[in-house]
Amino acid sequence: MLAEEDDVPSLIETDATATAPEVKTGIAAGSTVPLTIICGFLGAGKSTLVKRILTERHGYRIAVIMNEFGDTADIEAKTINVSSADDPTAQSEEFLELANGCLCCSIKDSGAAAIERLMQRKGAFDHILLETTGLADPGPIASMFWQNEEFAMGLGRDIHLDGVVCVVDAVFGRKQMEEDHAADGIGESLRQIAGSDVILLNKVDIPPPEEVEVTEGMIRGVNPAASIFRTVRGQIDLKLILGIDAYAAKPFAKLSEPETGSHTCDDQHCGHNHERGLTHYEMRGITSLQIDCPTLTASQLSRLDEWIRTILWENHLPEDESNPNILEILRCKGVFVVGDGKLYILQGVRNMYEIAEVEGAVDSATGVPDAGKLVLIGKGLDEHVRRSLQVLLE
């Protein structure tokens, strides 16, 4: 949660008239290098995924930043010495250059310094992967690389945030989610799922398919906006996790439709609204809410923008000032249709967000919906929140 003394972050002006970036399917050449954050529970399979990426002959030059080489130490590699007498901080990093052209960097302190050093080798790689520790909350890490002034003036000239990938253990993931707890209500494993754009449900070779189904249903409940793929030992087409441009103003492939019909779930943990499908979910302090939005007028979009700003920056509903800090939004995502078919995309990570127009995107072939949808993931997201937005848009 934002500390009360935190300044309201300054947003970068979005040029709503800018041409929408092309929808990319895989790593593509661009002026800035994409950065992907890999998070996931302890032992879920992050290193296995990274090791696969570092050893496979995929043709991409990928730089991987990790806290320690760990399992990848046995990879055939030559060490690059980057230490410099002028810069003692360089001593804390080690680089390995791998046979397939990938570059591996071990860091012991802040990721930003290592990335700056990597950028001195700009042009030497196509993508940066940042592997976090098993207990890391990806939200603050992602917000270091997105929509803040410091980033835009510095590293943002060279890199852009491509997406957050979370590896979830198909064997223990369900238990980890059910037992997750933290002083402020939302534990790390749920924060990881909430803050991700792609979720790999890994080790699906071990549990029976029904269990995998239940775990996947829980993940979808917590984060209805993420793509979920089942994997064994991190085997996945890299195009599905790298070069996804999750933070660009482009139409999403889809926001998951509410589940309808019967499914097995444990009522103790289930917050599904079975009557109307899975549009509200609650588990161990984390809530997610999907709200359908009608086609909006320009003034409704502006009111919606203000409403979002209030809940993200002031942590309460606009009409509920007497109840500060009742909401905590970890992630929000939305697609809004305005007037005669203009499409706007909302992306938010913690208290930073942008609403940007996608030009020429309202095209049924790209799967753009007739009406809009807002997905909020965080704390305190109950039916009052849905009602507040509905009243605003009436």
Ligand SMILES: Nc1nc2c(ncn2[C@@H]2O[C@H](COP(=O)(O)OP(=O)(O)OP(=O)(O)O)[C@@H](O)[C@H]2O)c(=O)[nH]1
């Ligand atoms: N059966 C099976 N085992 C797997 C799979 N993926 C990873 N493992 C094994 O699970 C163990 C943990 O995998 P890691 O890749 O080290 O997990 P991690 O998330 O990096 O772990 P930490 O760094 O401790 O957080 C290792 O013994 C892997 O070989 C899988 O899909 N199926």
